Amino acid sequence: MIQALVAALMWALVASLLIFRRKRADRSITYASASIAVAMTLNVDAIYLVTDPLLGGTNVTTLVADGLLMIGIFFLGRGVMKADEYRPKLVRAVVGIPALVTSLLAITTIFMFIDRGTTTTRFMIDFGAQPAAATYSIINFSYFFLVITTMMILAARQYLRSSGIQRLPAGLLSLGSAFGGALCLAVLTMDVAHVTGQLDLMRAVQPAYEPLSLLAFLFLCAGFAAQPAVRRAQHDMRRKRTAGLATQLVPLWKRASLVRPGLSQADPLAASADDLESRLHREIVEIRDAMIDPRVAFEISAAERALLDRAESHLLGPDTRATRTTSSLWSRVDEGGSS
Amino acid sequence: MLGREGVNVNTEETVTAAVSDLRLGSRFTLAHLLQAIQERRHRRLRVVELADLDTRDGICALWLVTDTEDFVLHARSDSALHRQQFVLHELAHMILGHTEGDDCTAGDVLLPNIPPHTRGRLLKRQDIDSETEIAAESLADRLAAGIRGSVFAESRYSEIFG
Numbered sequence: 001m002i003q004a005l006v007a008a009l010m011w012a013l014v015a016s017l018l019i020f021r022r023k024r025a026d027r028s029i030t031y032a033s034a035s036i037a038v039a040m041t042l043n044v045d046a047i048y049l050v051t052d053p054l055l056g057g058t059n060v061t062t063l064v065a066d067g068l069l070m071i072g073i074f075f076l077g078r079g080v081m082k083a084d085e086y087r088p089k090l091v092r093a094v095v096g097i098p099a100l101v102t103s104l105l106a107i108t109t110i111f112m113f114i115d116r117g118t119t120t121t122r123f124m125i126d127f128g129a130q131p132a133a134a135t136y137s138i139i140n141f142s143y144f145f146l147v148i149t150t151m152m153i154l155a156a157r158q159y160l161r162s163s164g165i166q167r168l169p170a171g172l173l174s175l176g177s178a179f180g181g182a183l184c185l186a187v188l189t190m191d192v193a194h195v196t197g198q199l200d201l202m203r204a205v206q207p208a209y210e211p212l213s214l215l216a217f218l219f220l221c222a223g224f225a226a227q228p229a230v231r232r233a234q235h236d237m238r239r240k241r242t243a244g245l246a247t248q249l250v251p252l253w254k255r256a257s258l259v260r261p262g263l264s265q266a267d268p269l270a271a272s273a274d275d276l277e278s279r280l281h282r283e284i285v286e287i288r289d290a291m292i293d294p295r296v297a298f299e300i301s302a303a304e305r306a307l308l309d310r311a312e313s314h315l316l317g318p319d320t321r322a323t324r325t326t327s328s329l330w331s332r333v334d335e336g337g338s339s
Numbered sequence: 340m341l342g343r344e345g346v347n348v349n350t351e352e353t354v355t356a357a358v359s360d361l362r363l364g365s366r367f368t369l370a371h372l373l374q375a376i377q378e379r380r381h382r383r384l385r386v387v388e389l390a391d392l393d394t395r396d397g398i399c400a401l402w403l404v405t406d407t408e409d410f411v412l413h414a415r416s417d418s419a420l421h422r423q424q425f426v427l428h429e430l431a432h433m434i435l436g437h438t439e440g441d442d443c444t445a446g447d448v449l450l451p452n453i454p455p456h457t458r459g460r461l462l463k464r465q466d467i468d469s470e471t472e473i474a475a476e477s478l479a480d481r482l483a484a485g486i487r488g489s490v491f492a493e494s495r496y497s498e499i500f501g
Contacts, residue, residue: 024498024501025498026498026499028499029499029500079499079500080499082495082498082499083495083496083498083499083500084495084496154496158496169500173500224500227497227500227501228500228501230501231493231497231501238491261467262467262476263467263473263476263477263480265467266467266473267350267473267477269350269351275484277484277487278480278484281420281480281483281484281487282480284418284420284421285420285421285424285480288416288418288420288421288424289399289421292399292414292416292421312418312419312420315420315487316419316420316487316490317487317490317491
């Protein structure tokens with residue numbers, strides 16, 4: 001039941017990414033999600049029981065699903081490495097092609113040494129006492145653990161950097177990665193306990209597996225789906241606000257253009273409506289030009305000035321580092337002195 | 340003879356080519372732009388806010404070319420966006436090479452603190468009433484869009500996950 005739910009969540013995420021990220025250049029997360037979705041689908045009991053006999057009935061489906069999961073985690077790791085300055089050497093190595101190929105070869109080779117019996121949906125419960133099976137699982141989950149904990153640190157850093165609604169996806173990803181890391185630790189503990197005969201420890205940890213698995217996938221899927229949705233919503237909001245401000249400024253701009261014709265009179269393309277931000281910029285510049293030109297009479301009300309200030313703040317944004325320079329290239333000369 | 344539409348198209352082409360020649364991409368900061376212009380002109384560039392710049396004729400910025408340096412002198416303004424436009428307009432003249440062949444005709448009243456022997460050529464942002472002024476103001480708008488792009492640029496995190 002949990003596996004079916006996880007698979008459904010993953011396919012919902014894939015669909016959401018295909019819609020919201022269809023024009024994005026980087027596809028790491030989409031590839032990761034699709035690969036993991038297939039892996040999780042193969043782990044659904046009903047599907048496993050149909051596919052495994054087709055592959056010989058010796059649980060090769062487990063290897064195929066785990067290989068796909070590793071490839072998915074590899075793409076996730078590649079995305080994580082591109083997304084921030086935080087790039088631990090070990091994780092950089094793990095998400096390299098050589099490490100992926102080596103890991104896939106290693107789990108395939110070790111898998112061949114497991115006495116796998118016939119098709120079973122309880123692969124590690126049935127065969128986890130074998131050192132080969134334990135090693136197989138430990139390689140898989142160590143790989144996942146490294147990538148998922150790096151993801152957790154990245155998401156937590158992003159949460160701290162963000163504000164408002166942007167914190168939501170980063171927070172969801174942080175929680176999902178934390179549950180994912182805990183899931184990996186639980187599995188690694190069970191693997192070691194099983195192979196060393198500490199069955200009490202294994203049984204003590206076992207109840208955490210399904211809830212952790214569900215929570216990890218639930219929060220990770222929600223976070224990965226929310227991130228592009230929030231970006232798009234903010235983009236649309238900014239666009240609407242730009243259009244609104246540009247429209248509200250039109251009467252003031254027309255008055256300014258009458259007394260002091262600017263570029264929009266000489267070159268109508270300069271204030272074309274195609275690029276709303278450029279149009280708003282031009283409106284502000286021409287209104288400001290009229291305001292400071294002592295040759296013309298141009299007065300604006302307090303309300304108009306407030307609107308102009310709001311429009312200007314909207315264009316300049318909260319971070320004005322790009323628009324100012326504190327370098328030695330810029331200075332100020334007041335009456336009789338300089339600074 | 341070109342009609343208004345012809346002038347618009349020419350201006351658009353000139354501005355697009357000038358932005359492309361800068362090789363700064365579509366997003367850049369003002370500091371990067373200043374640096375690129377200095378490197379391109381092989382001379383120091385200084386931007387100076389002049390509190391006593393005479394604005395009676397509607398002048399809000401000047402580009403002063405001396406033997407060794409470029410100066411952009413601009414009036415004081417409460418508006419950061421407007422102040423930036425003053426500077427970008429003068430930088431646009433530099434990028435478009437509008438100084439070639441022009442003489443400095445500024446009177447002392449414009450530049451009370453600049454010794455006459457340091458003056459070479461001069462352009463000023465006043466009225467947008469000639470092809471060079473239209474081109475410079477259009478390019479200034481385009482440069483402002485590039486700077487705005489860098490302010491609102493997505494983080495790498497957003498590019499990957501957003």
